[in-house]
Amino acid sequence: MAAAAESDPLLPPARRASMLMDYLGVLRATHPPERAAAIDMGAFRRGLREPLGALLPPAGEPADRFDALRLFDEHGVLRDAVEDLCREHLVPHPALERHWTWGRVRAEQEERRLYETLRRLSPEEYRRARTLLCEHPAGGLRELRRAWDGLWMRFDFFETVSDWPWSRLEGWWYPCPMCRWPMRVVAHGSTVDVRCEAHAARGVHYRCAPGGRGSGPVPLVGTGRAAVAVQGVPATTEHLALTRPVWRYGTLPTLLELALRDALVGLPHTRVGMWPGTVRPDEYDLHIEVTVPGRRRRVWRVDAKAWESTTALAGMLEQRDVLPYALTIVLPDHQADDRHFLTARLRGRRMTVTTVGRLVAAVRAACGAVPR
Ligand SMILES: [Zn+2]
Incomplete structure (x- = not known):
């Protein structure tokens, strides 16, 4: 929550300061008193930008793997995976919704809903659905309907891509060449990076080409070893993608x-x-x-x-x-x-x-x- 407040450019500074005070209070309460006193606002804000271990209370049980976690990337942008971490660890929804529109469903619930839907299918339909999850996770409504065919009405796991501002670049979105799901558009300074959250580590990242743009999609230049040419797709209400x-x-x-x-x-x-x-x-x-x-x-x-x-x-x-x-x-x-x-x-x-x-x-x- 604190990292989200830190990274939200639209948050008025006074509001940000009061939120950070709240979160600092919550964090201090998890530490023994003598250690809590040592975490002041400066240490808290610095700690958010370093591996989390320094801010966390001494681990009572086997490591939670959070010690090495970084909330921000090298450009100071909140990391994509923070969203999944919140879902997987069930950070309370109302708290998330104060900042983000996405904190609606806990991972486990949605995973279970998906697998319950899959379980009701015949073995043949099950195989077909698993293949479609990979081959048609996003696209134009007509194309998706045709591909999913008999499964379309039973598989209500799609959302409109135009509702996802993080995937839009001047009215276009770009499918990842590996998973075909919308890539994330990240602006920092005057550069705009486009990358797949899951496959950036394997070289699926691009940069927005500078200079003269026509009326079509903004051209991307590959910056990673797996960045094959991708074509922008209009981010209209006619384009859907599987939920995150x-x-x-x-x-x-x-x-x-x-x-x-x-x-x-x-x-x-x-x-x-x-x-x-x-x-x-x-x-x-x-x-x-x-x-x-x-x-x-x-x-x-x-x-x-x-x-x-x-x-x-x-x-x-x-x-x-x-x-x-x-x-x-x-x-x-x-x-x-x-x-x-x-x-x-x-x-x-x-x-x-x-x-x-x-x-x-x-x-x-x-x-x-x-x-x-
Ligand atoms: Zn991908």
């Missing part, structure tokens, strides 16, 4: 699963089943089996997760019933450092935790493929 939670908890993990499948197909002695749907469709999404003659059969049942906070993810997974089989939770490669923490939290629940790259290496080793 469905993109994050539906589209992104499905992309991880597809990447895994693509890395494994064609390996010797290896069978990869996508969305087997044999038990309940949402319990695991990828079934990998390696049968080398003369050796023990190896099986992985995989569920990919793309949560921003592994602490919140652990909390959600702990609430699940213990499964009748071993489950492999797969995280994006950039969360490799979190896998030990998550494994420890899930001990006794028949879940192991790995990353896309590590699982591919493990399967290649099991089937005898040469290491890459």
Whole structure:
């Protein structure tokens, strides 16, 4: 909340100061008195722009992974992932709505609503929906209707792109070349950056081309290694995109699963089943089996997760019933450092935790493929 107040250019300075006083009071109350006295307003405001550890009370339980978290990026702009963190940790909604329009639904509720919708589908429809989450997460109304076809009326997870000011650049929006969802437009000083929140780290970022603009979309110049040419799309009420939670908890993990499948197909002695749907469709999404003659059969049942906070993810997974089989939770490669923490939290629940790259290496080793 304090970071949002700090970064909101429209907030009158007096209002900002009084809000920060409130938040400082809340923060101090979490510290032992002798430490609380040492956090003055200057230390508080500086602390917001550094790794959060210095502001947090001494950890009573295993680290919450917040210590290293930064709320602002290198340009002093509030980081995109802060929004997901608030959802995943259920920061109270009315507090969020004072600043943002997005704090409406907690991640878990929306993820559950998505999976309940998916669970009601036949195995065939389920596979189709998972593919559509990746291939048609945003676009023109007519095009989306045609693609989603029979599932369109049952899948009310779309919002109008023109309602999302963060995705608009002079009346246009730009789909990410990897996930096809609207990229974020960030202005700092006289430059405007356009990037996918999930894929910027993999090189999906652009800069707005300077100079003479015609009437069409503002041209973008790629600044990252994966910044292939993208075309602007009009941000009209006729263009829709999946809600943010469905993109994050539906589209992104499905992309991880597809990447895994693509890395494994064609390996010797290896069978990869996508969305087997044999038990309940949402319990695991990828079934990998390696049968080398003369050796023990190896099986992985995989569920990919793309949560921003592994602490919140652990909390959600702990609430699940213990499964009748071993489950492999797969995280994006950039969360490799979190896998030990998550494994420890899930001990006794028949879940192991790995990353896309590590699982591919493990399967290649099991089937005898040469290491890459
Ligand atoms: Zn993307």
